[in-house]
Amino acid sequence: MFEYAPAPESRAVVDINPSYGLFIDGAFVDPADGASFKTINPASEEVLSEIAEAGPADVDRAVAAARAAYDKVWSRMPGRDRAKYLYRIARIIQERGRELAVLESLDNGKPIRESRDVDIPLVAAHFFYYAGWADKLAHAGFGPAPKPLGVAAQVIPWNFPLLMLAWKIAPALAAGNTVVLKPAETTPLTALLFAEICQQADLPPGVVNIVTGAGETGRALVEHDGVDKIAFTGSTEVGKAIARAVAGSRKKVTLELGGKAANVIFEDAPIDQAVEGIVNGIFFNQGHVCCAGSRLLVQESVYEPVLASLKRRMARLRVGDPLDKNTDIGAINSAAQLERIRALSDIGGEEGAERWSPPCELPDNGFWFAPTIFTGVTQAHRIAREEIFGPVLSVLTFRTPAEAVEKANNTPYGLSAGVWTDKGSRILWMADRLRAGVVWANTFNKFDPSSPFGGYKESGYGREGGRHGLEAYLDV
Numbered sequence: 466m467f468e469y470a471p472a473p474e475s476r477a478v479v480d481i482n483p484s485y486g487l488f489i490d491g492a493f494v495d496p497a498d499g500a501s502f503k504t505i506n507p508a509s510e511e512v513l514s515e516i517a518e519a520g521p522a523d524v525d526r527a528v529a530a531a532r533a534a535y536d537k538v539w540s541r542m543p544g545r546d547r548a549k550y551l552y553r554i555a556r557i558i559q560e561r562g563r564e565l566a567v568l569e570s571l572d573n574g575k576p577i578r579e580s581r582d583v584d585i586p587l588v589a590a591h592f593f594y595y596a597g598w599a600d601k602l603a604h605a606g607f608g609p610a611p612k613p614l615g616v617a618a619q620v621i622p623w624n625f626p627l628l629m630l631a632w633k634i635a636p637a638l639a640a641g642n643t644v645v646l647k648p649a650e651t652t653p654l655t656a657l658l659f660a661e662i663c664q665q666a667d668l669p670p671g672v673v674n675i676v677t678g679a680g681e682t683g684r685a686l687v688e689h690d691g692v693d694k695i696a697f698t699g700s701t702e703v704g705k706a707i708a709r710a711v712a713g714s715r716k717k718v719t720l721e722l723g724g725k726a727a728n729v730i731f732e733d734a735p736i737d738q739a740v741e742g743i744v745n746g747i748f749f750n751q752g753h754v755c756c757a758g759s760r761l762l763v764q765e766s767v768y769e770p771v772l773a774s775l776k777r778r779m780a781r782l783r784v785g786d787p788l789d790k791n792t793d794i795g796a797i798n799s800a801a802q803l804e805r806i807r808a809l810s811d812i813g814g815e816e817g818a819e820r821w822s823p824p825c826e827l828p829d830n831g832f833w834f835a836p837t838i839f840t841g842v843t844q845a846h847r848i849a850r851e852e853i854f855g856p857v858l859s860v861l862t863f864r865t866p867a868e869a870v871e872k873a874n875n876t877p878y879g880l881s882a883g884v885w886t887d888k889g890s891r892i893l894w895m896a897d898r899l900r901a902g903v904v905w906a907n908t909f910n911k912f913d914p915s916s917p918f919g920g921y922k923e924s925g926y927g928r929e930g931g932r933h934g935l936e937a938y939l940d941v
C-alpha cells in the first residue's frame with residue numbers, strides 16, 4: 466500500500482445555513498406545517514442542516530407558482546432570451562464550481578476528485594449544451610414550431626444530486642417548460658444552492674421551484690393535477706408505482722430506473738486498460754451508479770490474469786475521507802443504503818459465491834463498505850440479478866461471444882453495457898445484440914450532454930441528454 470499525506474480540500478469555501486426553507490416563486494419560504502428533517506454528512510454523521518419538508522399544501526403552492534411563471538413569462542419568452550438565462554446559470558456554476566463540489570461531497574459522501582472533475586463540470590456542460598438548443602427548437606426535428614408541455618414535476622435520487630438536477634432542469638427550461646423539482650431526502654443541499662444560483666442569475670420567479678422532502682413529497686408532486694409532465698430518476702420499484710399512478714392521465718412520463726450492467730472482457734482485450742475499466746465501472750461513486758458495471762463477464766481463457774490484476778488494483782484503492790484528494794472510494798450515502806448493500810452481499814456468501822475484499826481500514830464514524838468482489842457467481846445468484854447499488858462486483862465467465870450476449874442480456878434491466886476487445890467488428894456485433902441503452906466500447910462510464918441516455922425493459926423509458934432529451938419536454 467502506498468502511503469500519502471492527507472490532502473483535504475478546504476470546507477471553508479462553503480457556507481451551509483443551519484436551516485433551509487422551500488424555494489417557491491423565487492424565494493425561500495417556510496413550509497405550511499413547519500415540518501423539517503436533518504441532512505447529514507455520511508462520512509462523519511455530523512448534522513449539516515435542517516431542511517424544510519414540503520407537504521401537499523406546499524406542493525400546491527409550488528405548482529401554482531410554476532404554472533403562473535409558465536403562462537405569464539417563460540412560455541412567451543423568445544428562445545434566445547431563455548438561452549441567455551441558461552448560459553448565465555452555466556457560467557455561475559463554473560464560477561462557483563469549487564463550492565458546489567465541496568458541498569456535494571459533504572452531503573453525498575462522494576470523493577472530491579469525482580465531484581470536482583466529473584459531476585460539476587458535467588452539470589455546467591448540460592446547461593451550456595441545452596442553452597444552445599433554446600433558440601433552435603424548430604431545427605431539432607420535431608416540427609417547425611414545437612410547443613413546451615407546461616409544468617414539469619421532476620424527482621431525482623441521491624447518487625448524482627446536482628447532475629441529475631441538471632439533466633432534468635436544463636432541457637425542461639430550454640424547451641420552455643417551468644419546473645418543480647424534488648431532490649432526494651439525503652442530498653438536498655446542492656439543489657438548494659442551485660436555487661440561490663437561480664436568484665443570482667435573475668431567473669424569473671417561479672420558473673424553477675425546489676421542494677424538499679422524502680417519498681411522500683415526491684408522491685404529492687407527481688400525482689398533482691396541475692403538472693403536465695413527470696420526469697423521475699430512481700428505483701424501479703418507485704418508477705413502477707408512478708407509472709401505475711399516472712396511467713390514463715394526460716401526463717407525459719419519462720422514467721430512468723435501475724440497472725445491472727454487464728462489463729464484458731474478451732480474451733483479446735488489453736488487460737491493463739480493461740482492469741481500469743472494471744474498477745471505474747463498479748467503484749466509481751461507491752458503485753452508486755444506475756449504469757454501474759456490476760456484472761463482470763470474463764472470457765474463460767483470461768479469467769486468471771484478469772482476476773489477479775483486478776485484485777492487485779483493488780488493493781491500491783483508497784477508501785476514506787471524501788474531501789481528501791487522494792480518496793478513490795468515499796462514504797456510502799446513508800445508513801439505509803449501507804444496510805441494503807450488507808444484506809445483499811451476505812446473501813451472496815450464503816448462496817455459495819466466494820467473497821473477497823482487499824485489507825482496508827475503514828473510519829469509525831460514518832457509513833463505509835470495502836470494495837468487494839464475488840467469484841464463482843452463477844446467473845441464479847441474487848447478487849447477479851439484483852441491483853446492489855454499492856461497491857460490489859459479481860464475476861461470471863463465458864466461452865463464446867454468443868454466450869456473452871446471452872448472459873449479458875439475462876437480466877430484467879437494460880441500461881448499459883461495456884465491451885472490451887481489440888476487434889472493431891466484434892464491438893459492432895456485440896452492440897447490435899446487447900439490449901442496453903448505452904454500450905461503451907473499451908471504456909466505461911463516459912457521459913456527455915450531447916449523447917442520449919436511458920434504458921430498456923425495467924430500466925425505464927425515455928431518453929435524457931442530446932436532441933432526444935428535448936423530445937421529452939416538447940409536445941411532439
Ligand code: NAD
Nearest residue numbers: 621622648649679680683684699700703721722723724755
Ligand atoms: P428511490 O426510488 O427510493 O428514490 C428516488 C427519488 O424518488 C427520491 O427523491 C425519493 O424521495 C423519491 N420517491 C420515493 N418514493 C416516491 C414515490 N412514491 N413517489 C414519488 N417519489 C418518490 O431511489 P433511490 O434508492 O433513492 O435511488 C437509487 C435508484 O435510482 C437506483 O435504483 C438507481 O439505479 C436509480 N438511478 C437511475 C438512474 C438512471 O438514469 N436510470 C440514475 C441514477 C439512479
